[in-house]
Amino acid sequence: xxxxxxxxxxxxxxxxxxxxxxxxxxxxxxxxxxxxxxxxxxxxxxxxxxxxxxxxxxxxxxxxxxxxxxxxxxxxxxxxxxxxxxxxxxxxxxxxxxxxxxxxxxxxxxxxxxxxxxxxxxxxxxxxxxxxxxxxxxxxxxxxxxxxxxxxxxxxxxxxxxxxxxxxxxxxxxxxxxxxxxxxxxxxxxxxxxxxxxxxxxxxxxxxxxxxxxxxxxxxxxxxxxxxxxxxxxxxxxxxxxxxxxxxxxxxxxxxxxxxxxxxxxxxxxxxxxxxxxxxxxxxxxxxxxxxxxxxxxxxxxxxxxxxxxxxxxxxxxxxxxxxxxxxxxxxxxxxxxxxxxxxxxxxxxxxxxxxxxxxxxxxxxxxxxxxxxxxxxxxxxxxxxxxxxxxxxxxxxxxxxxxxxxxxxxxxxxxxxxxxxxxxxxxxxxxxxxxxxxxxxxxxxxxxxxxxxxxxxxxxxxxxxxxxxxxxxxxxxxxx
Numbered sequence: 001x002x003x004x005x006x007x008x009x010x011x012x013x014x015x016x017x018x019x020x021x022x023x024x025x026x027x028x029x030x031x032x033x034x035x036x037x038x039x040x041x042x043x044x045x046x047x048x049x050x051x052x053x054x055x056x057x058x059x060x061x062x063x064x065x066x067x068x069x070x071x072x073x074x075x076x077x078x079x080x081x082x083x084x085x086x087x088x089x090x091x092x093x094x095x096x097x098x099x100x101x102x103x104x105x106x107x108x109x110x111x112x113x114x115x116x117x118x119x120x121x122x123x124x125x126x127x128x129x130x131x132x133x134x135x136x137x138x139x140x141x142x143x144x145x146x147x148x149x150x151x152x153x154x155x156x157x158x159x160x161x162x163x164x165x166x167x168x169x170x171x172x173x174x175x176x177x178x179x180x181x182x183x184x185x186x187x188x189x190x191x192x193x194x195x196x197x198x199x200x201x202x203x204x205x206x207x208x209x210x211x212x213x214x215x216x217x218x219x220x221x222x223x224x225x226x227x228x229x230x231x232x233x234x235x236x237x238x239x240x241x242x243x244x245x246x247x248x249x250x251x252x253x254x255x256x257x258x259x260x261x262x263x264x265x266x267x268x269x270x271x272x273x274x275x276x277x278x279x280x281x282x283x284x285x286x287x288x289x290x291x292x293x294x295x296x297x298x299x300x301x302x303x304x305x306x307x308x309x310x311x312x313x314x315x316x317x318x319x320x321x322x323x324x325x326x327x328x329x330x331x332x333x334x335x336x337x338x339x340x341x342x343x344x345x346x347x348x349x350x351x352x353x354x355x356x357x358x359x360x361x362x363x364x365x366x367x368x369x370x371x372x373x374x375x376x377x378x379x380x381x382x383x384x385x386x387x388x389x390x391x392x393x394x395x396x397x398x399x400x401x402x403x404x405x406x407x408x409x410x411x412x413x414x415x416x417x418x419x420x421x422x423x424x425x426x427x428x429x430x431x432x433x434x435x436x437x438x439x440x441x442x443x444x445x446x447x448x449x450x451x452x453x454x455x456x457x458x459x460x461x462x463x464x465x466x467x468x469x470x471x472x473x474x475x476x477x478x479x480x481x
Contacts (some may be wrong), residue, residue: 005037005045006422009429013415014161016431017084024477029087029479036195037082046427049081052191061183062240077180078472080423081192084454086432088202088480089226094157094165094438095448097347101167101334102153102440105325107341109149113139113321123340124333128357131380131408134173134324136286138293138306144319145218146444151317152211152281153440154178154452156349161417166351170331173323174283177473178439179241182207182248184475202450202478207439208248214443215249215279218315223277227251228268230259232300242283256284258315261304264311280305286320294320296410328377328411329355338357352414356407365412366403369396372412374403390417423456423474433457436476 011019018030026034037045056076086094111118112129119126129135154175156168185204189196212227219225231242233255246253252268259277260267267274282289288298293306308314324330332353335346354361354372365372369388376384386399403410420431438452454476 005040005042006429007035009422010431011127012417012420014164015159015419017159017163017421017434027349029085032199033085033195035085036197040194042427042429045081045424048191049062049079049424051080052079052187055187055190056183059183059186060240061180061244066405078183078456078458079187080425080432080456080458080472080474081188082422082424082429083188083195083477084421084436084451084476086451086476086478088478089480090165091202091450093347097165097167098155098438098440098448099154099446100338100344100347101170102150102442103448104338104341105170105172105334106147106442108337109319109322109325110147111341112324113142118337118340119306121340123336128329128408129324130323132327132330134286134321134327134330136294136324137323137473139319139321142310142319142321144309145220145315148218148270148442149319150322150325151214151218151442153318153442154437155440157436157438157452158351158434159419161419163419165348166416167331167348168351169328170325170334171437172318172325174285174318175437175439176238176241176283177437177453177455178207178449179238179244180448180473181256181437181439181451181476182244184453184473188475199477199479204450207449208245209243210441210447212249212251213279214313214441214447215317217282217443219278220445221312222278224420226268226276227281228254228259228277228281230254230256230282230284230302232288236283238283245281251281256299256301259302259305261302261308264308266302266305266308266314277314279317281317286323289316289320300380326378328353328375329408330377330410343384351416354412356403356410357414361412362403362407365410366400369400369412371415373415374399374410376409376413377411378409387415417453421454421456421474423458424471425458430460432460434474450478 019026027277062076074109109315118124139193154171157165158168159165215227216225229246229251243253258269266277268277284300287295288300290301290305291298292303309316332355338344338346354365356362356365372388374386418433421434422429423432434454436452436454439449441447456472458472458475
């Protein structure tokens, strides 16, 4: 079949999720969509793309770069109209793998803050745990409601050059992006309704109700919990998401000064007096959550909040201290956690990782920097990273010095040929690298969002999908009966 819309599209040599070897060999699951796109034509696709961007702006689906502060301009997250397709068969496996991974990580978190068996048995060195930026000794001995530490997670997945799925990173502290994931689907339904015709695409609009249910279940002491979403405020890069989720769940959006701790309870200040709060969905990092127990100079948090948590009178999601699992060095031990706690093999594998803390790995990394991706273990957003094949000699030498001076702070991975999906930019279709962030909710049960936020490296040839580095996003469809 002639691909009119894709006549100038040239897949890369790695795994393209729309086409196999050439444009006449589309992946079977894509055939209905490609037919609809050919009927639409590139000119109409571009017109609708402009309409989609205007709709996102009207909805307020904007973000602010972290370093723009008071002078920052709001901008929409670049949106790509060509959906990513995942088969129901593939998704069942991914869903099982995500649930398995989060169960093991949750058991790991409970263990290191309590009995520490995994440390005492020599699976993970104590020094690596206690030197992590995410380690919170204030949480030692703590037991959260339902014994769940990470109620809301977003794990980053990639497909390699053979189409095999891997976990790239774990995000448990304050995972973001779900509002854009939901908005992308709303925009697609409004602007591109014909693309859905005759296809069974798993719905995603249940996320807010499942999130609310997850939060409600944490208040094991009452059947009518009062829940709030704690935000740093309007100048936070993800403020749109905070207000969006609070509105969708029908809960109040609050800042630290709206709450007060008194007699081992948390209260919301209202015009009719103090109202007890049972659950806090916090979108503030650990350090700023409680100026008594964490950073003393924080004006964002609630003084004494940790003491109320320990008294068992408020639940906070996610629990402070979960961020240790975001440490990219701790990530490398997750397969061992799965084996240790569950006696199972990982359903979704890690990307091969070299730990610069270990001398043998460090020597290999230093000799092969031009071929590797090096990451700082505690930074996010595409920062603190070296992509060897795309770096200059001076940049490589700079990272070599950084690794030698602080090896605990770095891991390295092979430069993977990430899968590509066709994307539209400046009126042209070309293959862009993508990752996928599904969202996992864990209350009494576990629930995984069908699909997730597909992030796109819109700069030609780029491997960096983060919005702060020029990346965008697209709708993700899980399809099949």
